[in-house]
Amino acid sequence: MPFPEREIGSIDPRICGGRLSIDVAALAANYRLLSSMAHPARVAGVVKANAYGLGLDIVAPVLWAEGCRIFFVALPQEGVALRAILPEATIYVLAGLFEGHAAQIYGEAGLIPVLNDEADISIWEAYGWDGDDVSRPCAVHVDTGMNRLGLSGQQVQRFFHENKLTRALSPQLLMSHLACADDPSAPMNEKQLESFQRFDRLFSGIDSSLANSSGIFLGADYAFDIVRPGIALYGGAPQAGIANPMRPVATVEARIVQVRHTKAGESISYGAAQTLNRDTIIAVAATGYADGLHRSLSGAGVPLRDALPSGGHGFIAGRRAPILGRVTMDLTLFDVTDLGAGAVSHGDWIELFGPNIAIDEAASAAGTISYELLTSLGARYHRRVVHR
Numbered sequence: 001m002p003f004p005e006r007e008i009g010s011i012d013p014r015i016c017g018g019r020l021s022i023d024v025a026a027l028a029a030n031y032r033l034l035s036s037m038a039h040p041a042r043v044a045g046v047v048k049a050n051a052y053g054l055g056l057d058i059v060a061p062v063l064w065a066e067g068c069r070i071f072f073v074a075l076p077q078e079g080v081a082l083r084a085i086l087p088e089a090t091i092y093v094l095a096g097l098f099e100g101h102a103a104q105i106y107g108e109a110g111l112i113p114v115l116n117d118e119a120d121i122s123i124w125e126a127y128g129w130d131g132d133d134v135s136r137p138c139a140v141h142v143d144t145g146m147n148r149l150g151l152s153g154q155q156v157q158r159f160f161h162e163n164k165l166t167r168a169l170s171p172q173l174l175m176s177h178l179a180c181a182d183d184p185s186a187p188m189n190e191k192q193l194e195s196f197q198r199f200d201r202l203f204s205g206i207d208s209s210l211a212n213s214s215g216i217f218l219g220a221d222y223a224f225d226i227v228r229p230g231i232a233l234y235g236g237a238p239q240a241g242i243a244n245p246m247r248p249v250a251t252v253e254a255r256i257v258q259v260r261h262t263k264a265g266e267s268i269s270y271g272a273a274q275t276l277n278r279d280t281i282i283a284v285a286a287t288g289y290a291d292g293l294h295r296s297l298s299g300a301g302v303p304l305r306d307a308l309p310s311g312g313h314g315f316i317a318g319r320r321a322p323i324l325g326r327v328t329m330d331l332t333l334f335d336v337t338d339l340g341a342g343a344v345s346h347g348d349w350i351e352l353f354g355p356n357i358a359i360d361e362a363a364s365a366a367g368t369i370s371y372e373l374l375t376s377l378g379a380r381y382h383r384r385v386v387h388r
Contacts, residue, residue: 096113280337304366
């Protein structure tokens, strides 16, 4: 593994309240698994939102070392940052072009815009067309039913009618995005596939891409030339109802700053939202919603507990420990009574998600998805690269 274990960032590990470990061996293994499933399609790396919160400077070189040459970011600022890390990469920007002046930045950084509407087309055409037949590479995004971004069928026909393919624009990629791929039984999947196939027949001679992480698991028909996994690279479950084949990449832990012995009948945390029904050993961890530990993970006192009676858990000393009371900005309480007196001490670390508590389980307990947990990670974590 060409990426040795190391500490990263400027936060001194001796004084941090939480730490984020990024397993680059697991990241590489996930890329290889997706590549084997999608073959012969190429696997691009979706590294938007600072590589789903794990660090563009950490993730992108690992994917490059595994043979990834195509990357997707959401915003041009992310593309510029990625270009500094990977000078030779092909970089697509999903959000398209914001305004005419931004086109120059795309050109200077070698970024390829994904054209999502006629405004994007006009901006990129104006930048590329100077009378000398200098065309600009681009991706064309067609809407197959998600109704978020993308050209309609009528707009695509106008695109061809105005002959823009032979003037300023040089499409390298046709793409669309699946709305329901995490549910293999959803009728929308086949509907979008059929719609995309119709578009694909119009754009002969260029690459096509439909499948996201979940789409890879729908089968070969969805792979086309390039697949675009995001969450699966980082260890999230690509589809509901099946065992997750991906290895966990991120492990998030918090430091225990106090162990308290409390009596039955006492109330705890803000709002006195929970009353203890037994003598309880409480481990107080230096983490909270300022660090991305969602308040909805609280063991009591939040609306989500009316729908999901169990809140989040931590993992410490070989056992799971439920969250007690409300998660607060900087501190969270865990019930470690069942571990026994002396099992947890000041300075110990409790896992919030990682190899022992799956990120998707933690997300479900918070009433959200793994994407949000990862991208919500705060700036106070000490970060380190590991490989296991």
